[in-house]
Amino acid sequence: xxxxxxxxxxxxxxxxxxxxxxxxxxxxxxxxxxxxxxxxxxxxxxxxxxxxxxxxxxxxxxxxxxxxxxxxxxxxxxxxxxxxxxxxxxxxxxxxxxxxxxxxxxxxxxxxxxx
Amino acid sequence: xxxxxxxxxxxxxxxxxxxxxxxxxxxxxxxxxxxxxxxxxxxxxxxxxxxxxxxxxxxxxxxxxxxxxxxxxxxxxxxxxxxxxxxxxxxxxxxxxxxxxxxxxxxxxxxxxxxx
Numbered sequence: 001x002x003x004x005x006x007x008x009x010x011x012x013x014x015x016x017x018x019x020x021x022x023x024x025x026x027x028x029x030x031x032x033x034x035x036x037x038x039x040x041x042x043x044x045x046x047x048x049x050x051x052x053x054x055x056x057x058x059x060x061x062x063x064x065x066x067x068x069x070x071x072x073x074x075x076x077x078x079x080x081x082x083x084x085x086x087x088x089x090x091x092x093x094x095x096x097x098x099x100x101x102x103x104x105x106x107x108x109x110x111x112x113x114x115x
Numbered sequence: 116x117x118x119x120x121x122x123x124x125x126x127x128x129x130x131x132x133x134x135x136x137x138x139x140x141x142x143x144x145x146x147x148x149x150x151x152x153x154x155x156x157x158x159x160x161x162x163x164x165x166x167x168x169x170x171x172x173x174x175x176x177x178x179x180x181x182x183x184x185x186x187x188x189x190x191x192x193x194x195x196x197x198x199x200x201x202x203x204x205x206x207x208x209x210x211x212x213x214x215x216x217x218x219x220x221x222x223x224x225x226x227x228x229x230x231x
Contacts, residue, residue: 004158033217043159044221045218048218056217095217103149108156
C-alpha cells in the first residue's frame with residue numbers, strides 16, 4: 001500500500017513570495033491533516049479535512065495561509081506571502097476514521113526555507 | 116489547556132539496554148495515546164498506540180505503560196539497538212465531541228541515541 005505522498009520535498013523561497021504544497025493521502029482515507037513542524041519540536045495541527053470539508057481550521061493563520069481539498073482526495077496548502085517565520089517542515093497525514101481507527105499516517109513532509 | 120509534556124529531551128543508551136521515555140498530559144478528555152518515531156528527513160512513523168482502557172500494550176520490543184490516574188504514559192524500548200536511534204514523540208488526541216477531535220497534540224520529542 002502506497003503511503004502519503006507529498007511534493008515538493010524541499011522548497012526555498014524569498015520572503016513575500018507565494019508557495020504551495022501538495023498532498024496525496026493513502027487511498028481510501030477520508031480524513032486529511034496538515035501539520036507544521038518547527039525545528040526541534042513536535043508537529044502542530046494547521047487544518048483537518050473530513051472529505052472535502054475543513055472541519056477544524058482554528059489554528060490556520062488565515063491571513064496568509066489557505067488550503068483546499070477538491071473532490072475529497074488530494075489537498076493543497078498555500079502560503080501567500082511567506083514570512084521568515086514560516087520556515088518549517090509541512091507534514092500531511094491521513095486517517096481512515098470512518099473505520100473507527102484513530103491512526104494517522106504521515107507523509108515525508110515538505111521542508112520550506114524562507115530567506 | 117491541551118498540553119503534553121515529554122521527558123527527557125535526549126537519552127543515550129548502550130546497545131541491549133532499556134530506553135524509557137515519559138509523557139504527562141493534562142486534558143482528561145484524551146482517549147488515544149500514540150508514539151511516533153521520526154528519522155532525520157522523514158515524517159513521523161506510528162510506532163505503537165494505546166487507549167485508556169488498558170494499562171499496558173506490548174508490540175515486539177516496544178511497550179507502552181499507561182497510568183490513567185496519574186495522567187502519565189511511557190514508552191519502553193527493550194534490547195535497544197543502534198537502529199532505534201531517532202527522535203520519539205508521544206502524542207494524545209480526543210476522538211469524540213467538538214471540532215477538535217482527531218487532532219494530535221504532540222510532546223516536544225526525545226532524541227534517542229543507542230551506542231553500539
